[in-house]
Amino acid sequence: MAEKGKKKLSLSIKILIGLILGVVVGYILQTTGNEDIANNYIKPIGTLFLNLIKLIIVPLVFSSLIVGVGGLGDVTKIGRIGGKTFVYFLMTTCIAIIIGLVLANFGNVGGGFVLEGIEDLAYAAKEAPGFIDTLINIIPSNPLQAMVNGDMLQIIAFAIILGAGLLVAGDAAKPVFDVFNGLAEAMYKVTNGIMTLAPFGVFGLMTPVIATNGPEVLLPLLRLIVICYTASLIHMLVVYSLAVKGFAGMNPVTFIKGAFPAWAMAFTTSSSSGTLPLTMKCAEESFGVPKPIASFVLPLGATINMDGTAIYQGVCAVFIAQVYGLELGLTAQLTIVLTAVLASIGTAGVPGAGMVMLAMVLESVGLPLEGIALVAGVERILDMMRTSVNVVGDLSAAVVVTKSEGGFVEVQGDISA
Numbered sequence: 001m002a003e004k005g006k007k008k009l010s011l012s013i014k015i016l017i018g019l020i021l022g023v024v025v026g027y028i029l030q031t032t033g034n035e036d037i038a039n040n041y042i043k044p045i046g047t048l049f050l051n052l053i054k055l056i057i058v059p060l061v062f063s064s065l066i067v068g069v070g071g072l073g074d075v076t077k078i079g080r081i082g083g084k085t086f087v088y089f090l091m092t093t094c095i096a097i098i099i100g101l102v103l104a105n106f107g108n109v110g111g112g113f114v115l116e117g118i119e120d121l122a123y124a125a126k127e128a129p130g131f132i133d134t135l136i137n138i139i140p141s142n143p144l145q146a147m148v149n150g151d152m153l154q155i156i157a158f159a160i161i162l163g164a165g166l167l168v169a170g171d172a173a174k175p176v177f178d179v180f181n182g183l184a185e186a187m188y189k190v191t192n193g194i195m196t197l198a199p200f201g202v203f204g205l206m207t208p209v210i211a212t213n214g215p216e217v218l219l220p221l222l223r224l225i226v227i228c229y230t231a232s233l234i235h236m237l238v239v240y241s242l243a244v245k246g247f248a249g250m251n252p253v254t255f256i257k258g259a260f261p262a263w264a265m266a267f268t269t270s271s272s273s274g275t276l277p278l279t280m281k282c283a284e285e286s287f288g289v290p291k292p293i294a295s296f297v298l299p300l301g302a303t304i305n306m307d308g309t310a311i312y313q314g315v316c317a318v319f320i321a322q323v324y325g326l327e328l329g330l331t332a333q334l335t336i337v338l339t340a341v342l343a344s345i346g347t348a349g350v351p352g353a354g355m356v357m358l359a360m361v362l363e364s365v366g367l368p369l370e371g372i373a374l375v376a377g378v379e380r381i382l383d384m385m386r387t388s389v390n391v392v393g394d395l396s397a398a399v400v401v402t403k404s405e406g407g408f409v410e411v412q413g414d415i416s417a
């Protein structure tokens with residue numbers, strides 16, 4: 001047991017060491033003018049790690065969600081758990097964006113910014129789909145194509161439909177269910193193997209970010225970063241703490257501690273989908289969330305629950321309005337609440353997706369899309385924090401839903417390597 005406890009602690013600590021080393025080495029390389037070393041030799045380690053993760057995402061999400069839905073045992077449960085999960089996601093996202101807007105307004109986020117060099121980067125507008133398209137596109141007309149394209153929202157929709165079909169078909173479909181169950185089990189094992197490499201991956205990802213975006217590049221946008229980070233921390237430490245305490249009776253400190261490995265991973269990869277394997281591991285091993293619930297809530301959350309992204313989009317909209325000297329009235333800010341909720345749902349759990357969807361928010365209130373160029377410089381720094389919030393939010397949902405289903409939420413300490 002002691003042996004196991006010792007082993008359990010090590011993955012978090014190793015990830016933390018990888019992260020700190022990445023910052024230190026990145027800073028040294030940047031100050032000595034050796035960014036090339038970071039980009040040419042250290043970055044490939046991170047890229048390799050990300051490729052390994054990307055490799056498992058589709059089979060992992062697909063099989064685990066089918067098994068999650070198909071294993072719920074009772075078709076009415078899908079509706080019940082799905083309903084609770086969706087309401088929780090929606091409510092926390094609304095609160096997130098309101099916190100973001102309040103802080104951005106009172107903190108005068110764009111105040112004192114000198115507008116220069118904004119012409120080069122308005123590409124995001126072309127890529128952002130509209131409202132209706134986002135909704136319609138959820139159901140794939142060709143599920144295989146959705147998998148080939150890695151369209152997570154469509155893959156999730158298909159997995160839920162197929163899982164429900166297997167559930168209703170019962171014994172007749174049991175062999176197919178068993179195949180997906182076996183695939184899911186195999187993917188969990190592969191995931192575990194890949195996770196042991198996380199400390200190296202985190203180091204490989206962190207170093208070039210710091211080496212390329214040295215502190216002085218960030219200075220003009222420091223206020224934006226501080227406000228996004230403050231709103232994110234308030235949301236994580238207050239809203240999620242209240243939620244796990246109020247709905248699941250869990251000590252918030254225990255929650256944050258148990259969620260830390262996923263948080264650290266999200267911070268460095270800037271990808272909810274990429275963090276998903278570790279998020280699932282945290283939910284099951286740190287909090288004792290039953291596999292069917294983890295397999296249902298977390299892949300769904302990694303795709304549609306983006307509280308950090310909603311905060312970012314709200315704060316950036318106010319920032320852009322202010323630096324362009326435009327007024328954002330109450331109606332405009334309410335529109336931002338609505339569009340940011342939808343935009344965050346439509347945002348894919350991959351790095352930079354939230355910035356593309358920011359175009360949708362800006363357009364809804366008539367703000368210049370060129371403003372995206374302003375925030376693009378610090379995109380990665382902002383993405384790191386918003387992805388952390390996204391992932392911790394998913395974990396809080398898993399804990400709350402488990403408790404509401406009469407499940408046993410317990411903390412079993414840190415997760416194992």
Ligand code: ASP
Pocket residue numbers: 270271272273306308309347348349350351352353354355383386387390
């Ligand atoms: N990178 C974020 C995530 O994976 C999405 C975003 O860009 O906002 O959760």
